[in-house]
Amino acid sequence: MYNPKNIIDVLADNIRKTRNPFGAGNSTMNKWWKKTPLRTEGDAMLYTGLMYQLMPYINKTTHQIERFEDTAIANYVGYQKYVPKLLVKSAFAFMPVRKDKKRYNNILKNIVKLLDKSHVDFFYKPKLDFYSGILLYDLGDNEGFIEHAKFVAGKLKEMGIKKLITVDPHTTYALKVLYPKYTGISFDVKTYFELINFEAQDEGRQITLHDPCFYGRYLELSDVPRKIFDRFGIENIDVRNSGKFTSCCGGPAESISPALTKEILTKRYAHLQETGKPLVAMCPVCLGNLIKIGADVEDLSEFLGHYA
Amino acid sequence: MTQVYPEFAEELERFGIDTTMDCFNCGTCAAICPLIYEHFPRKMIRYAQIGAKDRILENYEDLWRCLHCGLCIQTCPREADPGDLILGLRRFVVDNWRRS
Numbered sequence: 001m002y003n004p005k006n007i008i009d010v011l012a013d014n015i016r017k018t019r020n021p022f023g024a025g026n027s028t029m030n031k032w033w034k035k036t037p038l039r040t041e042g043d044a045m046l047y048t049g050l051m052y053q054l055m056p057y058i059n060k061t062t063h064q065i066e067r068f069e070d071t072a073i074a075n076y077v078g079y080q081k082y083v084p085k086l087l088v089k090s091a092f093a094f095m096p097v098r099k100d101k102k103r104y105n106n107i108l109k110n111i112v113k114l115l116d117k118s119h120v121d122f123f124y125k126p127k128l129d130f131y132s133g134i135l136l137y138d139l140g141d142n143e144g145f146i147e148h149a150k151f152v153a154g155k156l157k158e159m160g161i162k163k164l165i166t167v168d169p170h171t172t173y174a175l176k177v178l179y180p181k182y183t184g185i186s187f188d189v190k191t192y193f194e195l196i197n198f199e200a201q202d203e204g205r206q207i208t209l210h211d212p213c214f215y216g217r218y219l220e221l222s223d224v225p226r227k228i229f230d231r232f233g234i235e236n237i238d239v240r241n242s243g244k245f246t247s248c249c250g251g252p253a254e255s256i257s258p259a260l261t262k263e264i265l266t267k268r269y270a271h272l273q274e275t276g277k278p279l280v281a282m283c284p285v286c287l288g289n290l291i292k293i294g295a296d297v298e299d300l301s302e303f304l305g306h307y308a
Numbered sequence: 309m310t311q312v313y314p315e316f317a318e319e320l321e322r323f324g325i326d327t328t329m330d331c332f333n334c335g336t337c338a339a340i341c342p343l344i345y346e347h348f349p350r351k352m353i354r355y356a357q358i359g360a361k362d363r364i365l366e367n368y369e370d371l372w373r374c375l376h377c378g379l380c381i382q383t384c385p386r387e388a389d390p391g392d393l394i395l396g397l398r399r400f401v402v403d404n405w406r407r408s
Contacts, residue, residue, distance in 0.1 A: 004372040004398075005405055138376055140398025142324070143406075217378040248342055248377035256372050264342055264375065 001257040002069065004139065011135055011255070012144040019148070020050060020131040022057050029053045032105035033126055036112060042123035044163035044190075045156075046115070049171030050131045052107050052284045056100040058254070059288055066258035104284070110305035111167055111192045117308040118197040122165055128155060132174035138252060146182045149174070153185040163188045165195065167301075169214035169283050176219070191215075193282075193300060194224055200307035203233040207303070208275040210268075210290065211246035212283035220244070225282065225300055232307060237275045247271065251285035261289065269293050316359030323403070325396030328356050330388035337380035337390040343373055349380060349390045356397060368401045 014023035022029070030053050038046075115122055133148035156164075164187045166172040176189040207229070215221045222243040229236045241247040250264030269290065272279055279297040281287040290297040313319075317328035331353050338350040348370055355363045364371075371394055380390040 001369060001372075004369070005402075008402065138395075139372070140395060140402045142399050142402075213375075213377040213379075217382050244382060245379070248375045248379075250375065252375045252377070253373065260343075260373060267342070 001260070002065070002255075004256055007255050008136075008139050008141050008144075011139070012141050015131070015133060015136060015144065015148055019151070020054070021135055022054065022061075026050065026130065027126070029057065030126055030129060032108045033124055036109055038112065039123040040125060043121035044123075044165050044188075045128065045161050046112070046122050046124045046167075046192075047164040047171065047175070048108055048129055048167050049134075049174070050129065051168040051171055052104045054131070055104045055284045055288050058285075059100060059292070062254050062258050062261075065255070066262075069257060069259055107284075107299045107301050108167065110299075110301040110308075113305055113308045114196055114301060115165070115192060118195055120165070120195045120197075125159075128159060128161065130155070132171045134170045134174045134178075135255070137174065137178060139255070142182075145178075149179055150183045153179050153183040153187075156187065157185050161187065164190075166191050169212045169219065170285070173214045173218055191221065191224075193228065193304075194221070196228055196304065198308070200232045202307065205234045206237055206277045207234060207280050208239060208272060208277040209236050209242070209280045209282070209300075210249070210272055210286055210297075211242050212281070212286050213246060213248050215282055216243055216246040222246070225280075228304065236280075237277050239271050239274060241271060249283075249286040249289045251283075251289055254285075265289050265293055269295060310360050310362055313359030313361055316356060316361060319359075320356065320393075320396050320400065323396040323399040325393050327388045328353070328393060330386050331357065331384075331390065331393075332386055334385060336383055336385060340379045340383050342375065342377065342379065345370070345373065349374065349394050352397060353388075353390060353393055356393060364397060365401060365404060371398050371401060 011021045014021050017023065018025060020026055030050055032053060130152045133145045136145040164175055166175060166189055172189060172191055175187055180186040209225060211222045226236055247268045248264055249268055250261035253260040279290060279295050280300055280303050281290055281297055282300045287297060287299050320328050333350060333354060335350050338347045341348055352370060374394045376391055376395060378391055381392060384390055
């Protein structure tokens, strides 16, 4: 386990300077929209919160962090302060593999496809698409989170943005629940899958949905994808711990202790495997972890994208 | 010897927590927690209730093991939001680091 203080210091410093946890400009990692025909005006703004775009970098960094966790290097007092910073930077030094980036970028392109197919009036402005700061909130740096949230909410308000379409549970929770509470600025926030409105049929297809904690419990949205599956004739075979009682993938511990993440993930994956069906995830962190452990898994947008 | 601060529950309100004394230590949170780790989060909550600040600061690493998955919040019979209390204790510790 890494000293949380050092991890928080690195992340808070990066977010303060560059508005994202990796300390690189947002434009460096947010490139999925290029060559994708997107409107810049419309009713609601597609807001990715950069989570899917960050995943290849998170994967790369946690791989490095995992190698050094609880070793002499990580625990050596003099280095404890510098190791996390070096490892976060290494995500850029050893650039993520192209295949990894392509998959996460395609997920966002699939979401555009699903919204278009559902005739949703939306637009995208990459310069207004910021990381939500949720990691600072989760790690206990409320001061840092509030400063960042005020910056982001202020920018959106200044540009007259009122409606947001989100793509992941962590950004959705930040914008829907935390921003009104800590910044006093509210937006009408909906996830992309709440807006899916087209018909398809695939009678006999079976899958198992892994509910992320934030959709399952904190935002209570687990029934929404299940209703889409029902409409499409797809059978979702639930594991015991699903919906409001879903089990964590272990992702939240990743920045402090990849070993703990692995332990929790291994248990969850064993439960999910019990159905023997291909898995569908709805969160970039869960998806990344399930891919890492070797699961046959698609993101919800990839899965539904087959029908759009 | 551990010094206790009975007013700590009030101090925690500054960190967004107003349910510290609602917990009656039934242990449901510890039973459902995926960590299955030394009565976590029950023990930490008890420390908070009696204001054993030193114990919390000494064992701060345990706070960051929490996944904030919300299972304990979902199942707490007292609606004492154990997971949020742990998050509040993280804020207390971070504040302590920054002030020291």
